[in-house]
Amino acid sequence: MTRYDPAxxxxxxxxxxxAAGVFAARRDDRPxxxxxxxxxxxSGRIHMGHVRNYTMGDVVARYKAAxxxxxxxxxxxxxxxxxxxxAAMERGGHPRDWTYANIADMRxxxxxxxxxxxWAREFATCDPEYYGQQQAMFLDMLAAxxxxxxxxxxxxxxxxxxxxxxxxxIDGKGWRSGAPVERRELTQWxxxxxxxxxxxxxxxxxxTHWPEKVRLMQANWIGKSRGLQxxxxxxxxxAGFDRIEVYTxxxxxxxxxxxxxxxADHPLARALEAADPAVAEFVxxxxxxxxxxEEIETAEKIGLDTGIRVRHPLNPDWHxxxxxxxxxLMDYGTxxxxxxPAHDQRDFDFATKxxxxxxxxxxxxxxxxxxxxxxxxxxxxxxxxxxxxxxxxAVQTGDQGVxxxxxxxxxxxxxRGVTRFRLRDWGLSRQRYWGxxxxxxxxxxxxVVPEKKxxxxxxxxxxxxxxxxxxxxxxxxxxxxxxxxxCGGPARxxxxxxxxxxxxSWYFARFTAPRASTPTDAAEADYWMNxxxxxxxxxxxxxxxxxxxxxxxxxxRTGHLPAxxxxxxxxxxxQGMVTHEIYLTRDxxxxxVYHLPEDVIRTETGASLKDGTAVEVIPSAKMSKSKKxxxxxxxxxxxxxxxxxxxxxxxxxxxxxxxxxxxxGAEATFKHLSRVWRMADDxxxxxxxxxxxxxxxxxxxxxxxxxxxxxxIEGFAFNKxxxxxxxxxxxxxKSSAGAAAKRRAMATMAxxxxxxxxxxxxxxxxxxxxxxxxxxxxxxxxxxALLVQDxxxxxxxxxGKKRAEITxxxxxxxxxxxxxxxxxxxxxRFLGGAVPKKLIVVPGRIINVxx
RNA sequence: GCCCGAGUGGCGGAAUGGUAGACGCAGGGGAUUCAAAAUCCUCCGCCGCAAGGUUUGCGAGUUCGAGUCUCGCCUCGGGCACCA
Numbered sequence: 001m002t003r004y005d006p007a008x009x010x011x012x013x014x015x016x017x018x019a020a021g022v023f024a025a026r027r028d029d030r031p032x033x034x035x036x037x038x039x040x041x042x043s044g045r046i047h048m049g050h051v052r053n054y055t056m057g058d059v060v061a062r063y064k065a066a067x068x069x070x071x072x073x074x075x076x077x078x079x080x081x082x083x084x085x086x087a088a089m090e091r092g093g094h095p096r097d098w099t100y101a102n103i104a105d106m107r108x109x110x111x112x113x114x115x116x117x118x119w120a121r122e123f124a125t126c127d128p129e130y131y132g133q134q135q136a137m138f139l140d141m142l143a144a145x146x147x148x149x150x151x152x153x154x155x156x157x158x159x160x161x162x163x164x165x166x167x168x169x170i171d172g173k174g175w176r177s178g179a180p181v182e183r184r185e186l187t188q189w190x191x192x193x194x195x196x197x198x199x200x201x202x203x204x205x206x207x208t209h210w211p212e213k214v215r216l217m218q219a220n221w222i223g224k225s226r227g228l229q230x231x232x233x234x235x236x237x238x239a240g241f242d243r244i245e246v247y248t249x250x251x252x253x254x255x256x257x258x259x260x261x262x263x264a265d266h267p268l269a270r271a272l273e274a275a276d277p278a279v280a281e282f283v284x285x286x287x288x289x290x291x292x293x294e295e296i297e298t299a300e301k302i303g304l305d306t307g308i309r310v311r312h313p314l315n316p317d318w319h320x321x322x323x324x325x326x327x328x329l330m331d332y333g334t335x336x337x338x339x340x341p342a343h344d345q346r347d348f349d350f351a352t353k354x355x356x357x358x359x360x361x362x363x364x365x366x367x368x369x370x371x372x373x374x375x376x377x378x379x380x381x382x383x384x385x386x387x388x389x390x391x392x393x394a395v396q397t398g399d400q401g402v403x404x405x406x407x408x409x410x411x412x413x414x415x416r417g418v419t420r421f422r423l424r425d426w427g428l429s430r431q432r433y434w435g436x437x438x439x440x441x442x443x444x445x446x447x448v449v450p451e452k453k454x455x456x457x458x459x460x461x462x463x464x465x466x467x468x469x470x471x472x473x474x475x476x477x478x479x480x481x482x483x484x485x486x487c488g489g490p491a492r493x494x495x496x497x498x499x500x501x502x503x504x505s506w507y508f509a510r511f512t513a514p515r516a517s518t519p520t521d522a523a524e525a526d527y528w529m530n531x532x533x534x535x536x537x538x539x540x541x542x543x544x545x546x547x548x549x550x551x552x553x554x555x556x557r558t559g560h561l562p563a564x565x566x567x568x569x570x571x572x573x574x575q576g577m578v579t580h581e582i583y584l585t586r587d588x589x590x591x592x593v594y595h596l597p598e599d600v601i602r603t604e605t606g607a608s609l610k611d612g613t614a615v616e617v618i619p620s621a622k623m624s625k626s627k628k629x630x631x632x633x634x635x636x637x638x639x640x641x642x643x644x645x646x647x648x649x650x651x652x653x654x655x656x657x658x659x660x661x662x663x664x665g666a667e668a669t670f671k672h673l674s675r676v677w678r679m680a681d682d683x684x685x686x687x688x689x690x691x692x693x694x695x696x697x698x699x700x701x702x703x704x705x706x707x708x709x710x711x712x713i714e715g716f717a718f719n720k721x722x723x724x725x726x727x728x729x730x731x732x733x734k735s736s737a738g739a740a741a742k743r744r745a746m747a748t749m750a751x752x753x754x755x756x757x758x759x760x761x762x763x764x765x766x767x768x769x770x771x772x773x774x775x776x777x778x779x780x781x782x783x784x785a786l787l788v789q790d791x792x793x794x795x796x797x798x799x800g801k802k803r804a805e806i807t808x809x810x811x812x813x814x815x816x817x818x819x820x821x822x823x824x825x826x827x828x829r830f831l832g833g834a835v836p837k838k839l840i841v842v843p844g845r846i847i848n849v850x851x
Numbered sequence: 852g853c854c855c856g857a858g859u860g861g862c863g864g865a866a867u868g869g870u871a872g873a874c875g876c877a878g879g880g881g882a883u884u885c886a887a888a889a890u891c892c893u894c895c896g897c898c899g900c901a902a903g904g905u906u907u908g909c910g911a912g913u914u915c916g917a918g919u920c921u922c923g924c925c926u927c928g929g930g931c932a933c934c935a
Binding site (some may be wrong): 016038040041043072078081082083129154155163164165166168169213214216217220221223291292293294296297298299327329346423424426427429430431432479494499500501504537538539540541542544546547576577644651652653654657658659665668669671672674675678719720723724725726727730793794795796797799800801802805828838839840842847848850851 | 852853854855856857863864865867870871873874875876877889890909914915916917928929930931932933935
């Protein structure tokens with residue numbers, strides 16, 4: 001070979017690795033290391049986000065293998081979900097065929113990347129082998145009381161007669177029908193995740209290798225609060241509604257109450273609805289629009305005075321009006337609140353709109369009571385002065401005020417302190433075809449009956465159609481017809497399938513024994529769990545990661561995971577997204593039509609299609625297939641090779657940050673890798689004699705590179721590791737050391753590059769006569785003696801501004817350093833005869849003269 | 852609306868509270884070449900001839916010293932329980 005030729009050398013080394021079985025995960029006497037990237041959804045094409053994500057994991061996997069670990073680095077497919085059904089609806093075909101074809105395509109696109117994956121463990125969540133085990137666990141969890149049924153609200157499209165996902169609700173309307181969405185109740189299956197709320201919250205403290213922001217987001221999501229639950233006695237309420245239970249986290253503001261409010265789904269609202277057309281009309285309005293918190297909280301706040309009054313618990317003669325309000329959720333607390341407009345902005349807005357009083361309860365510690373233009377909501381830890389307090393001191397923190405109010409209510413017997421969590425149980429039922437069937441049978445005689453384990457998997461039928469909306473399982477002529485596992489009589493299968501989050505909540509465990517005839521294999525799980533390093537997108541910070549933590553606990557409780565695995569991910573890294581501009585034009589109806597970057601000509605002022613049509617440019621957003629702002633890595637690989645793609649996505653941007661994709665850098669990366677190849681080729685043939693001083697300098701540069709690259713990888717700062725490799729390449733190139741020293745340096749470079757550009761590293765290693773595969777070579781160690789600098793350059797600041805610089809021996813005593821610093825001509829000039837007031841010497845770092 | 856992040860040259864970014872701009876891209880100049888590509892050398896935050904001044908989204912503060920810590924804003928991004 002006379003030049004760097006990735007098209008030739010990359011397949012060659014991939015074949016060598018395959019033949020040697022380098023990446024097969026084995027249980028042996030080495031310490032194990034399990035590195036896992038979130039598995040991909042098989043959209044059909046890999047994109048740069050995948051390349052970035054899996055290269056990061058691969059860098060870690062290869063580095064840990066070099067460090068002597070037995071590494072497990074598997075790959076699979078999160079293969080159930082709505083896009084397959086959407087594709088079937090739009091283009092015909094079948095979700096199963098679409099999904100497996102996509103998997104085959106994506107696998108064939110990923111393999112050329114040279115990832116150190118044990119492909120023998122691959123599976124897809126839509127494999128009956130996988131989802132059958134999931135059904136078995138569902139039954140175990142049902143038996144253990146971890147699953148139950150209750151009514152829950154869904155988005156209902158009244159035209160398509162189907163349930164909509166939140167993302168299918170756009171501006172309160174169904175995405176296909178355009179009909180206003182309604183909220184409708186269905187009986188659905190739930191996991192009792194809220195039973196674990198306390199543990200899931202407390203255990204966050206132990207996840208010391210998780211990003212602080214993720215732990216904080218989860219803690220806020222779980223939302224532990226201490227508050228007061230009490231009942232208002234009602235006046236003029238319908239029979240059976242003598243009391244309205246409310247929960248509040250601010251009982252200290254009770255004397256600022258100006259109204260009570262209940263959810264439109266509150267039992268009292270339902271009772272009034274039946275009797276009063278005006279109420280019925282109002283609650284119907286409340287039930288319009290989607291179910292998402294975002295929609296509910298940003299919708300216009302509306303209310304209706306029911307005419308019912310309640311007695312204030314601290315003064316029975318004080319009556320508060322009861323309103324029905326659209327922002328009170330039946331799912332939270334008791335579905336009823338009292339409003340204190342002075343200290344809650346939402347209540348303030350509501351009171352202002354409907355002319356309800358605003359009565360301050362407390363003011364800032366040193367302030368006087370004045371009319372409020374907005375709610376006064378200081379942190380609960382701040383001290384405030386209570387002007388309408390009823391418990392505790394006049395001046396106390398909000399937290400103290402709350403505690404005192406609870407204590408008083410309990411002592412007087414009209415309320416009790418209650419700890420609540422915001423976390424709600426996990427609704428897992430989906431009215432869709434392409435998911436794991438819930439293995440339940442509905443029998444007219446026996447009711448809800450679990451399917452027998454020997455009848456698992458309950459497989460999806462293949463003969464379904466998607467020519468009309470709704471769940472094909474529900475209208476399948478025969479599939480649901482079965483016999484009752486309990487009585488043997490005719491019965492009907494549950495036609496709901498599971499949320500795809502269930503699939504992705506235990507795949508990490510299945511990878512430890514992917515072909516086991518039980519969900520997990522105890523010995524394998526015991527050896528491989530936990531995942532030592534998990535890598536995924538920040539968009540999963542709450543839902544996926546919290547569900548997985550719950551599922552691991554539920555699996556432990558049902559005997560499918562060891563106790564040590566209840567926190568399945570020891571370390572978490574959340575990589576940033578790869579973003580790109582979005583290009584769109586409008587169709588005749590004004591709806592957006594998206595265009596791929598390769599179909600768009602970008603100029604400095606704007607963009608157009610190849611036929612000249614002007615294109616709207618939306619600034620960078622997460623790459624998404626539906627928006628078509630995706631870049632095809634296969635083009636980069638075809639042109640420059642996988643190593644260029646790998647190096648490029650690791651360089652420049654820190655891994656945790658989003659990166660805006662530009663094609664400009666790929667060619668520059670290729671040039672650099674070509675240069676490294678040429679250097680290796682030259683050095684391999686060099687006969688330059690030893691040159692002691694230069695050889696030592698190069699050995700020092702090598703030690704520096706080992707230290708910096710190692711620190712970069714260990715610290716998940718791959719961009720810094722790459723920067724160190726650039727610097728090292730420059731040092732080798734400029735060095736006039738002898739051939740032997742240069743070969744040492746270059747062989748080390750091959751080892752240090754191996755995690756990022758494994759193919760080139762093998763080639764360089766082979767050119768230099770390295771033993772075996774560099775993929776199996778141990779990680780180099782830096783000689784500490786070579787890392788120590790003899791002298792150090794210290795900046796001298798005068799009043800915090802740098803004015804001079806001195807170079808002194810590394811271990812010179814501070815007194816001598818001071819003397820030299822004060823004798824420096826620039827220092828003397830800038831002091832202008834002034835006597836220094838103070839001298840700060842930070843050894844090895846800086847000198848600051850305060851004049 | 853609520854929760855969580857991010858913001859540094861033309862660009863991606865670096866910087867245990869201690870020389871802001873490592874490393875790379877783009878760009879300027881030069882060498883090589885008949886010429887070009889490739890390669891190599893070199894310069895490169897901004898203002899200024901220079902001395903010097905100025906500079907990390909904006910505004911305050913703490914400190915001998917702040918990109919880094921605190922408070923208040925602005926902008927962008929992620930999540931908000933049926934997108935995965």
